[in-house]
Amino acid sequence: MARPRTFDEEGALDAAMRTFWEKGYEATSTQDLCDATGLGRSSIYNTFKSKHDLFERVLARYIDSMTTAQLAVLEDSRRSAADRLRTLFAMVVDGETETEQRPGGRGLGCLTVNTTVELVARDPRAAEMLDRDTRRRLTALRAVLQEGQREGSITSSRDAGALARFVNAAIGGMRISSQGGADRAALESIAEITMDALIG
Amino acid sequence: MARPRTFDEEGALDAAMRTFWEKGYEATSTQDLCDATGLGRSSIYNTFKSKHDLFERVLARYIDSMTTAQLAVLEDSRRSAADRLRTLFAMVVDGETETEQRPGGRGLGCLTVNTTVELVARDPRAAEMLDRDTRRRLTALRAVLQEGQREGSITSSRDAGALARFVNAAIGGMRISSQGGADRAALESIAEITMDALIG
DNA sequence: CAAGTTTTGGACCGTTCGATACATAACTGA
DNA sequence: TCAGTTATGTATCGAACGGTCCAAAACTTG
Numbered sequence: 418m419a420r421p422r423t424f425d426e427e428g429a430l431d432a433a434m435r436t437f438w439e440k441g442y443e444a445t446s447t448q449d450l451c452d453a454t455g456l457g458r459s460s461i462y463n464t465f466k467s468k469h470d471l472f473e474r475v476l477a478r479y480i481d482s483m484t485t486a487q488l489a490v491l492e493d494s495r496r497s498a499a500d501r502l503r504t505l506f507a508m509v510v511d512g513e514t515e516t517e518q519r520p521g522g523r524g525l526g527c528l529t530v531n532t533t534v535e536l537v538a539r540d541p542r543a544a545e546m547l548d549r550d551t552r553r554r555l556t557a558l559r560a561v562l563q564e565g566q567r568e569g570s571i572t573s574s575r576d577a578g579a580l581a582r583f584v585n586a587a588i589g590g591m592r593i594s595s596q597g598g599a600d601r602a603a604l605e606s607i608a609e610i611t612m613d614a615l616i617g
Numbered sequence: 618m619a620r621p622r623t624f625d626e627e628g629a630l631d632a633a634m635r636t637f638w639e640k641g642y643e644a645t646s647t648q649d650l651c652d653a654t655g656l657g658r659s660s661i662y663n664t665f666k667s668k669h670d671l672f673e674r675v676l677a678r679y680i681d682s683m684t685t686a687q688l689a690v691l692e693d694s695r696r697s698a699a700d701r702l703r704t705l706f707a708m709v710v711d712g713e714t715e716t717e718q719r720p721g722g723r724g725l726g727c728l729t730v731n732t733t734v735e736l737v738a739r740d741p742r743a744a745e746m747l748d749r750d751t752r753r754r755l756t757a758l759r760a761v762l763q764e765g766q767r768e769g770s771i772t773s774s775r776d777a778g779a780l781a782r783f784v785n786a787a788i789g790g791m792r793i794s795s796q797g798g799a800d801r802a803a804l805e806s807i808a809e810i811t812m813d814a815l816i817g
Numbered sequence: 818c819a820a821g822t823t824t825t826g827g828a829c830c831g832t833t834c835g836a837t838a839c840a841t842a843a844c845t846g847a
Numbered sequence: 848t849c850a851g852t853t854a855t856g857t858a859t860c861g862a863a864c865g866g867t868c869c870a871a872a873a874c875t876t877g
Contacts, residue, residue: 419822420874441641441735447865456825458866468865512635526734533796534726535641544721551797573813581808582799586807590790591799596733597751597789599782606779607786613773615813619852620844647835658836659855668835 425596426464427478429454433555435476436478441535442472450480472541477529480550497501498565499616504585509588513595513604553582571616580615587611626664629654635673638728641735642672662733673742679728679748682776691757698765699816702784706808709788713795713804724795755781775816780815787811 434446436453447468451458465471487562490504513524529547537544558581565571591604599607636645636653651658667669713724729747733762737744760782765771773780776779791804799807 419876420824420872422824423873434812438801439738441643443641444739446863448863457745457824459825459827459868462866463824471626480711484776485769525738530793531734533642533793536733538639538721538723539644540727547713548798559809560629571809575810575813576806579803579810583807584767586790586794586799587787588790588795590786591729592735593789593793594782594786598748599786603779603782606776607783608813610773610783613775614817616809617773617814617817619846620842620854622854623843646833648833657854657856659857662836663854 422464424454424456424460428466429456429461429464430471430475430478431444433471434479434528435506435610437475438479438525438531443535458600463514473546476528476532476543480546483529484528484550484554485525487554488557497525497570497610498561498568500570501561501569502565502615503608503612506588506591506611509591509603510608513592514601523598524592526592526596530589551585555585558584565615566575571615583614619656622660622664622798624654624656627804629656629661629664630671630675630678630815633671633809634679634728637675638679638725638731641712641731643735648795650688673746676728676732676743676746680746683727684750684754687754688757690801691761698761699770699812701761702765703808703812706788706791706811709791710808714801721798722793722800724800727792728794730789730792734794751785755785759806771815783794783814809817 431542433450433609434451435451441450445468447458447577450456450461450468462615464607465474480603486556487505487508490508491501494503506576512527529550532543533547537547559577561579562571562580562584566574566577571580575583587607591599591607595604632654633650636649640649645668647658647661647704650661650668650671651784654661661671665674687705687708690708691701693701696704713728728752729750732743733747737747755778759777762771762780766774766777771780774784787807791799792809794807795804
């Protein structure tokens with residue numbers, strides 16, 4: 418053993434996450450990452466192999482925490498399928514309208530969506546991670562929707578897989594709308610109307 | 618008068634558009650723009666003030682052509698409101714699944730959505746342009762939906778403005794889904810289910 | 818306390834960035 | 848044909864980029 422780290426690696430990941438989240442991958446410089454984490458270049462490059470490697474770590478961490486929280490809601494078997502979906506939408510709305518508003522009052526979107534737009538076409542590793550996550554979320558959504566169709570809280574007779582893709586797209590659309598300036602009330606009404614398609 | 622241009626300015630804008638569209642603003646270098654347009658740096662900087670100015674020109678051109686085409690469909694009073702919306706969705710699906718597929722078969726999204734994600738938080742000029750465009754599209758959508766409610770092809774009794782934001786979000790969600798790898802059939806079913814919310 | 822190991826700060830690397838300078842080529846109008 | 852003007856190609860700018868190197872600091876273990 419030797420000299421120990423004076424910083425918390427997970428804290429550094431969180432600081433880096435916020436930066437990538439707000440500015441995007443390309444627009445975030447290594448200096449930005451030093452500033453955000455409070456670390457020197459050496460510490461960053463000693464801990465992570467490269468800017469891209471750090472980004473992958475950040476993305477993995479984000480995906481894991483985000484999807485874990487959402488799946489927990491979707492798999493809460495005490496509540497009806499429709500209820501779980503409503504809660505999921507409420508989580509998305511809350512996430513987009515959190516206190517830390519950006520200039521202009523816009524939502525900050527979601528690192529998954531942002532990365533899909535910015536990097537997926539040029540970064541196979543990021544694309545793979547996002548694909549896996551999408552499959553995982555779609556699987557959980559399909560299960561909930563199927564259960565709702567059986568149990569009666571989802572009255573649409575559309576294929577559950579198609580409904581799952583629809584719900585997933587709706588969430589993406591809400592996040593884009595939020596970045597485009599939609600406020601909380603607007604997001605809530607989008608969620609309600611999305612539910613109309615499943616229930617109406 | 619003096620030596621005339623040997624290139625077509627609109628052609629250059631289109632070439633630059635494709636580049637910004639595929640790679641994003643930050644990841645597009647001025648060299649990329651020279652390669653794509655076939656112009657030398659001097660010609661580009663002589664014609665456009667800067668990379669950012671060129672991007673603004675490109676974005677304005679994109680917004681204009683895109684929204685003009687969509688509004689033409691939405692304002693076609695010979696058809697029912699529901700029909701017009703279905704056509705609008707079909708245009709989006711076609712746009713995302715055009716022959717020029719990217720590696721991995723993903724859609725290339727829409728420059729408007731991509732710019733919203735990448736730049737809107739840091740670029741007030743781009744944000745302004747996108748805001749104006751969104752307002753314009755929402756106004757047209759609301760008019761169509763209101764007409765559909767009067768005429769009967771839209772049976773949802775939700776507020777037309779809320780329905781307009783929902784449809785706009787759905788289109789954004791479809792574009793994100795396409796970049797995430799959704800194929801034509803998936804996009805079509807998302808559009809159908811979106812219509813369910815307006816009609817079902 | 819000394820030997821060994823790792824972290825840390827800061828200087829520095831080559832490359833690429835967006836942008837400019839300038840000489841020359843190419844055209845117009847007189 | 849030539850004066851005037853603009854477009855173009857090339858060379859180049861300073862700054863910032865991602866990343867490396869290295870000496871000094873700071874810790875553990877014996």
